[in-house]
Amino acid sequence: MKKLLSLAMALVMGLSMGAPVLAVNAAEEAPEDWTEIKVEKKIDLTNTGTVNPAETFEFEVGKGVVTGTGVTGVNAPAIEDFSIEFGQGVTEAFTNLELPEYNHVGIYTYEITETDGNTAGMRYNTEAYKLQVTVLNDGDGGFKRVVTLVTGEKDVKTDTILNTFEAGELVVTKEITGNFSQSDDTFEVTVTLTPDEGKKLKEGPITVTGAAGETGNVVKNDDDGTVTVTFTVTDDSTVTIANIPYNVSYAVTEDEGDYTATITDNDGGKIDGASQSVDINNNLDTEINTGINLDNLPYILVLALVGVGLISFTVRKRVRN
Incomplete structure (x- = not known):
């Protein structure tokens, strides 16, 4: 009987001691x-x-x-x-x-x-x-x-x-060819960026690197909502226009001068990937005149007369014989 009483008292004391602990934890977690x-x-x-x-x-x-x-x-x-x-x-x-x-x-x-x-x-x-x-x-x-x-x-x-x-880059490369070309000639390239209808193109993040004249690069908003990027290229230039948003169309033009420009768009004219490219080839050839040079005409006439004389002498000698 004493053992049962002691066990009951210990159980009551244990539960009563646990109550304030639970209360403290609840207060801390509130x-x-x-x-x-x-x-x-x-x-x-x-x-x-x-x-x-x-x-x-x-x-x-x-x-x-x-x-x-x-x-x-x-x-x-x-x-x-x-x-x-x-x-x-x-x-x-x-x-x-x-x-x-x-x-x-x-x-x-x-x-x-x-x-x-x-x-x-x-x-x-x-x-x-x-x-x-x-x-x-x-x-x-x-x-x-x-x-x-x-x-x-x-x-x-x-x-x-x-x-x-979503934005990507447009890479423009340049090659100069032809027998009358000079590899250090420069050309101004203009890239016009046009957003989809209802969208606004912000020029702030758009950058140009790799141009022949780094100080002449221009990125500006136009009144019609397009953005114009202008830069200079020369032979073997690789120019990168970065941070062009997806679904923005691009058109590349060049002031080609006396050269013939061939612009090859490799990706369809609209930014929809991480990197797209356009190749520009400038060619300038000239025809080489292979006709008679007037400065040599007197010498050619003398040679012709000598030839005629030799032929006449040969014919006369054969007639005599």
Whole structure:
């Protein structure tokens, strides 16, 4: 009997000691109140080494839907629309989205949608994102907010809203041929870049390397929405125009002078890959005159007279004989 009593007392003491430990752990793990959420965004580059243009992404926050309150008539306070700004070449950025005050427990779900932009080469994110704010009773008559960003039909938790930038390069090579050509002659080449209808081509990231006159390169936006790239080439030049967005058409022209220019487009006139190329051949030939040179005419006439004399002497000698 004494053994059973001792065992019961030990069990009671053990359970009573565990209670405050559990309470401490629960307090330590209790979520803090979120006043804002960090919304992160990332731009993936399709091709290594490309540079994305500056861009400001706009987001709309829909009207909140309330569940789990246990009562009816609870409305969701509004969350303001927001934007995330990227500088040229920056691929990761964020904004801190401020949360409203809540006066009732529940789950408040807001749909976040990215506004479709018009930057050439940028693939905007059309996926449905949801901001879920779980409002809890803090035990002191107030409320605490816990926030989760989810995406997809299965409400998968995510930390980042992802976009993609697609751009490639155009490589222009030059060869000078012909018997009247000079390998150090230079030519001005113009590449006109035209975006698809409804798209805007930003010239900022577009660069030119390998030109014969590096200081004379020009990349500029035209009034009609195209971008003009101008540079100088000579024999054996290889010029690379980098960071041209996909689905941008290109046309190559040259001030050929007295040469005959042959421009060969190897890839169809539209950027749709990491690297595409155009070859330019400049040829200049001249005909060499193989007729009589007037400066030698007197000597030729003398030789002709000598020939006639020899023939006449030979004929007369044969007649005598």
